[in-house]
Amino acid sequence: MMKFLSRIRTMKSLVLIVVALGVSCKSTKVISGGMVDKKLSAKSVIKAHYQNEANFKTLNGKVRISYSDGESSQNVSVSLRIEKDKAIWMSAPLGIVKAYITPNRVSFYNKLENEYFDGDFSYLSNLLGSEIDFSILQNLLTGQAIIDLRQEKYAIDITEKSYRLVPKLQGVLYKTLFRIEPKNYKMAVQQLSQPLENRVLKISYENYQRLENEILPNEIKIKTTTKNNENNIALEFRNIELNRAINFPYTIPKGFKEIEL
Numbered sequence: 001m002m003k004f005l006s007r008i009r010t011m012k013s014l015v016l017i018v019v020a021l022g023v024s025c026k027s028t029k030v031i032s033g034g035m036v037d038k039k040l041s042a043k044s045v046i047k048a049h050y051q052n053e054a055n056f057k058t059l060n061g062k063v064r065i066s067y068s069d070g071e072s073s074q075n076v077s078v079s080l081r082i083e084k085d086k087a088i089w090m091s092a093p094l095g096i097v098k099a100y101i102t103p104n105r106v107s108f109y110n111k112l113e114n115e116y117f118d119g120d121f122s123y124l125s126n127l128l129g130s131e132i133d134f135s136i137l138q139n140l141l142t143g144q145a146i147i148d149l150r151q152e153k154y155a156i157d158i159t160e161k162s163y164r165l166v167p168k169l170q171g172v173l174y175k176t177l178f179r180i181e182p183k184n185y186k187m188a189v190q191q192l193s194q195p196l197e198n199r200v201l202k203i204s205y206e207n208y209q210r211l212e213n214e215i216l217p218n219e220i221k222i223k224t225t226t227k228n229n230e231n232n233i234a235l236e237f238r239n240i241e242l243n244r245a246i247n248f249p250y251t252i253p254k255g256f257k258e259i260e261l
Helices: 002-018 042-051 122-128 134-142
Strands: 029-031 058-068 073-083 087-091 097-102 105-110 115-119 154-158 163-167 175-180 187-194 199-211 214-225 230-242
Touching: 042 154, 042 163, 087 134, 097 134, 115 122, 134 214
Parallel strands: none
Antiparallel strands: 029 199, 058 073, 058 230, 073 087, 087 097, 097 105, 105 115, 154 163, 163 175, 175 187, 187 199, 199 214, 214 230
């Protein structure tokens, strides 16, 4: 039973990772450097962040996923397809595991276990310990803030490498922290914590790349910690193409057992 549950947790992680968008191919160039402007206000940095939001229509490529929970680890390369704001699709080699996510649906199946899940975002929310929806996942993968920074006021602390933003009025149940890199005003780090629950979600963007005038992540590291465990996920994106015609072949095989929350 414990081995079975461990596999299920791994599948949850794979479903989450589908959403991670990034770029890596022969025609791209890793972007680094950039000088901070110590005169900028928090409002100006936030404005620049949204002005640099990715605007592609479709994304097609591969992503290498490394997952570890302290007791076991797993590495897998999957095919990834995304239609911005509409759908995210992932397929492991030979279609052993497939996932399909839309704004209203999270679905995946696993041929190794002859099982499937088809429901809402509560599955991913349970994995991360906070409410998750399609836009949050899409923002995570494109280097955008997972919450709308324009909805409240932030204090700014400028370091040599980034602009550090924290809400002027931090909540009791949730606390957030954002670091924005200076070259393209994309996310360097974003962190959400629940102090009373001893839960932390930290997303680190190792570097960015330019592809067809878009700036997108190349490597992302995700760490989730609770009182009793820690999960680490590393993403590396390869052979990405933008704005090509794509489809999303996905049908849950007959006879599979449904996973229930």
